[in-house]
Amino acid sequence: MTAAPAGPLDGATRARPDGWLPNPLTIDxxxxxxxxxxxxxxxxxxxxxxxxxxxxxxxxxxxxxxxxxxxxxxxxxxxxxxxxxxxxxxxxxxxxxxxxxxxxxxxxxxxxxxYLEQSVQLTAANAFDELIRAVAVIHTASLRWQTEVAEAMARWGAGNLLDSPPPEWVTRADNWRLLLRLVNDAHGSNHVPLGHLDLKPEHVRRRIDGQLALVDAETLRPDITGLPDLITLAYIARELGQSSPRSVRHAYLHHVRELGAQWNDADLIRALTAFAAATGLRSLHGAHE
Incomplete structure (x- = not known):
């Protein structure tokens, strides 16, 4: 899990050393x-x-x-x-x-x-809730996969990840296993924990069909869970003065439950705390309060 060591996931991310990319693109x-x-x-x-x-x-x-x-x-x-x-x-x-x-x-x-030209003002009525739902759709996508996709991604199922060594960027394996157990209980053992979206206000656009969409998905991974995205949503909400982090968590709970997950508030808070402890995250930005 790599990114600049600042912003909503400060402490959980690791900066890459200079020269890590052998053939960089031009910046001209x-x-x-x-x-x-x-x-x-x-x-x-x-x-x-x-x-x-x-x-x-x-x-x-x-x-x-x-x-x-x-x-x-x-x-x-x-x-x-x-x-x-x-x-x-x-x-x-x-x-x-x-x-x-x-x-x-x-x-x-x-x-x-x-090309999606229409940007989204996240301070507009219902816009931030649309963003939360879009994130919830991504986090629960594996519930709706066709059989061939589900079979191809089975190795990344939450149940299988529980039996695998934690990622190298995890600093406390016991907390990581607790996180995965909670995810497994909420989504099921076949759930593939998609997460680590590059969530920024400027990456939110509206499709021609009117649906809210994200324009940058290169950071998505099938082994991180959706917890860092919920933390980032809480951070963005606080930065925009849009809603409280607690309201963001409750809206997320509402949407993922509608989409088939079985999270309850107490276990989601435990999972957020476990993610922070496992990764060294410096702040949950109020998402657990």
Missing amino acids: PAAAERQAYVLLTRHHPGEPGPVRCITARYRTAVFTLGTPPHRILKHHADEAGYLSEVLAYELLHGEHVLPELHRSCDTSRTLLVD
Whole structure:
């Protein structure tokens, strides 16, 4: 579990050392655009331009295609990041919580997805509750998977994870096992604990069909549980002055129960506390209060 050591998950995340990525992308937007034209020609022919770079970072580059924009081209330098994002689209297909994926290419580590122009003001009426529900949909997605998807992901079931060594970034294995037992009790042993969404207000968009969606899913993993996302929601709510962290937890409980989970408030609080103890998280931002 890696990210900058700041923000809602401070202490639970670990910064990567300099030089961890052997072939970083250019951070020059003009150079990135030239590379994007080459990638389109070689791997996604027929996509109309023009190409405009909106993000050029050493790990990922993001471009709009067309005027007005209609597609996003995302280029990954890191294979793990690319595979995580492709996996997210596969696991959440039909849930309407991500943009539509049109094409991906393993050779170039690129994805083509719908461009979602409409941002969401999370302080607007019901918007934050929509976000909480979208997160709850992701956390309970494995309940609705087709048989072939469920079978392919069975190794990541909560019951199996209980019998496996904890991830290397976990500092207290006993608390991690307690967390997994609580998740197992709430969701069932076949539940795959999807979590670690890159939740930020700027990543929240509205699809053409009106559904709220998240535009960046490269951090999603099938072994972390949804607890860090609930903690991040509490952090964002407090930052926006939108609602209390306790209200966020209660809204989350309402939505996951509707979607088939069996959490109760006391066990969810125990799970949040266990996650913090297991990972070194410095603050739950009131999510447990």
